[in-house]
Amino acid sequence: EPEVTQTPSHQVTQMGQEVILRCVPISNHLYFYWYRQILGQKVEFLVSFYNNEISEKSEIFDDQFSVERPDGSNFTLKIRSTKLEDSAMYFCASRGTSGVDTQYFGPGTRLTVL
Amino acid sequence: AQKVTQAQTEISVVEKEDVTLDCVYETRDTTYYLFWYKQPPSGELVFLIRRNSFDEQNEISGRYSWNFQKSTSSFNFTITASQVVDSAVYFCALSEGAGNNRKLIWGLGTSLAVNP
Numbered sequence: 001e002p003e004v005t006q007t008p009s010h011q012v013t014q015m016g017q018e019v020i021l022r023c024v025p026i027s028n029h030l031y032f033y034w035y036r037q038i039l040g041q042k043v044e045f046l047v048s049f050y051n052n053e054i055s056e057k058s059e060i061f062d063d064q065f066s067v068e069r070p071d072g073s074n075f076t077l078k079i080r081s082t083k084l085e086d087s088a089m090y091f092c093a094s095r096g097t098s099g100v101d102t103q104y105f106g107p108g109t110r111l112t113v114l
Numbered sequence: 115a116q117k118v119t120q121a122q123t124e125i126s127v128v129e130k131e132d133v134t135l136d137c138v139y140e141t142r143d144t145t146y147y148l149f150w151y152k153q154p155p156s157g158e159l160v161f162l163i164r165r166n167s168f169d170e171q172n173e174i175s176g177r178y179s180w181n182f183q184k185s186t187s188s189f190n191f192t193i194t195a196s197q198v199v200d201s202a203v204y205f206c207a208l209s210e211g212a213g214n215n216r217k218l219i220w221g222l223g224t225s226l227a228v229n230p
Contacts, residue, residue, distance in 0.1 A: 031216070033217065033218075035218070041222075042205070042220050042221065042222045042223055043159070043205060043207075043218070043220040044220070045217040045218060045219070045220075048215045048216075048217055050215075055215045056215045056217060089157060091159060093218075095216070101147045101164060101166070101209065101216060102149070102161055102164050103149075103161075103209075103216075103218060104161060105151075105158065105159040105160075105161070106158075107157070107158045108157055108158060108159075110157075
């Protein structure tokens with residue numbers, strides 16, 4: 001069964017460093033998302049991406065964040081200068097055509113900023 | 115505004131008990147989708163069910179059942195004869211039907227502990 005994959009599973013970084021979180025969505029999906037979950041809290045929407053551009057972004061997704069689909073398979077989230085409060089689990093999700101509305105999630109990347 | 119409320123933060127039951135997890139939603143759209151996801155201790159988000167706003171039929175899948183009632187804006191989830199493996203955080207989520215985005219709006223989750 002096709003699945004969303006994410007790498008790395010755990011990333012530890014120093015405050016101020018740049019990180020890139022990688023996702024490989026399900027191959028025929030068209031809509032891509034990043035969410036984050038601070039430990040013990042609810043899942044929060046960060047950004048959605050369709051047709052090579054951002055469809056919507058939340059207030060959390062400020063200038064420090066960017067997304068890219070550099071090739072036909074990867075979907076990346078970059079945080080330019082990490083802060084302590086960026087420590088969270090980051091989930092990538094993908095969805096098929098507009099008639100199929102289920103978002104399938106990757107296993108997540110746990111980001112720890114020291 | 116869209117909102118999902120899961121009023122139960124934590125529930126603890128003994129194995130084989132039935133348990134219902136509540137979900138109440140708010141939306142102005144007439145077309146929307148409701149979801150339940152399970153987050154086991156390992157941390158991944160596992161899709162359980164999707165319901166669209168035009169389909170109020172209840173659904174049963176093994177020990178799991180869902181009761182969707184538009185009149186009360188609720189989409190409750192019942193686990194029958196709970197098992198220890200059901201221990202997880204369960205999230206209810208909403209997406210609205212218009213446009214390409216369809217981001218998910220999440221409830222706070224209900225942490226279910228099933229004790230032997």
